[in-house]
Amino acid sequence: MNARRRTKPDGLPSRVYKRNGSFHWVRPNDQKWIKLCRIDEGETRMYERLAEEKRKVSIDVGERTMPRLVRIYMDQHVAGYAASYRAEWERRGEVVRTAFANFDIELVDVEACEEFLTSNWGDKLSTQRAMKAWLQSFFSWAVRKKHIEINPVREIKVKKPKVRKVYIRPEHFVAIRDALAVAADGKKTPTGPMMQVFVDLCYLTCQRSTEIRNLRWADIDAKRKLIRFVPSKTEDSSGEAVDWPLTPQIEEVLARAKKLEPIGGDYVVRDKNGKPRTAGACRDAWNDAKARAGLTDTGYTIKDIRAQALTDAKRAGYDIDELQIAGAHTDRATTEGYIKQRDVPVSNVRLTLPAA
The missing domain is CATH 1.10.150.130 (Tyrosine recombinase, N-terminal domain)
Known part of the structure; x- marks a missing residue:
């Protein structure tokens, strides 16, 4: 056979x-x-x-x-x-x-x-x-x-790639998020609501997109109002984990996710068979939405959402130690690297032209 x-x-x-x-x-x-x-x-x-x-x-x-x-x-x-x-x-x-x-x-x-x-x-x-x-x-x-x-x-010596400095501007994030739900012909996309859940959780939890794609309902403790994340990138090494609080906004996103087809299953962000949505499917949906929003040339990727979230958190007043915990980073320098390249300082120097 x-x-x-x-x-x-x-x-x-x-x-x-x-x-x-x-x-x-x-x-x-x-x-x-x-x-x-x-x-x-x-x-x-x-x-x-x-x-x-x-x-x-x-x-x-x-x-x-x-x-x-x-x-x-x-x-x-x-x-x-x-x-x-x-x-x-x-x-x-x-x-x-x-x-x-x-x-x-x-x-x-x-x-x-x-x-x-x-x-x-x-x-x-x-x-x-x-x-x-x-x-x-x-x-x-x-x-x-x-x-x-x-x-x-x-x-063999290989050059280090340039440090990525891309920061998704808030208005661009909103435009891409909105475009996820509307196709080029103006009709609603079948996967748009689930993809909006995906990008919302990527931003609100500051986690890698892999962790959000693989997030199970069993990882969410409704009584303690926590989400347990064990980053897949370090699960076989440091095993660094983080418990993320269930904020009202995150609870609202999860409530939306529960109502989407297919109802039930193990995964929060799921495909039509109830399996975790693949990286390729998420990437294609993001790129298509980016094109519909007229932002193809920006170079924004799904991975940039995490850097945007950490940078915005820094601007909101959270210190590096808090952000290191949020990002489940074992090294403080990793957290600083996410933010340093994107949080451009604003000069307070004000000059006038010299007098003659």
Whole structure:
């Protein structure tokens, strides 16, 4: 029985499906369904079994050692990443496999790695740094496993991207928020009200958009009037958390969210199937609304809402220590960085032209 092509993403690796209470992998060489483990054993065990089964498949004799070792590295390490980042990490690995498909690992030198980074992302320094970090980790693993002796990425220097200084002007935020609900033909958009809930919570809680997309009703304590946020970016490191007060405005936004279709479910910001709305869907809705508001050239992104909120809070009189707690930052400098680049000082100096 052949595997069916997925009609919607479900967060599982390629060729892995849920069937009869278990995870199954459809082996690519003969299309046989291989049972990996019971679903209640968890995804970590599923990834371990998947790696075992993949290693049993005979290696393509024509495959060079670089793409083969990248595949082995990915199989062994993907389960260690947060679910929210896993797909992106795998995508970067596939980019590396494709780019170095004709290389044996011992032939990959500094020049080849530098060419890979600069030719693909010469003007995208953030992506270039992310891909360098991926290669750095892979080659460190390869050195430990004695496939190579020296990490070729170690000598590569990548420029730091310019500090982002974008601040969403209040009138622009309102214009984009309003445009989320109205399409270009003047009719109401079906996802507009939910997207307005999304941007409202991003601003009112000063949290990352990922935290708002993954916010569950179970994270909201109505009796204590608190929302518990555990930032996904640091959940596996510092685990810094923050309890956010349920202000009247936030309660009003949540009341609106409860009335939106589909009624019920685990997530506050949800799609038509009750699942958390994806980053891509939120980004597309934001960009479309920005275009309808005539603000395409501003470069505003959803991530800028958090910086706007923290900057506005600073202007409202909250000190850095309070804002560090609000942003769930482990480092005070991180909070200052969010604000310093956007809170432009106003000079009090007033001059008159000199007399003759």
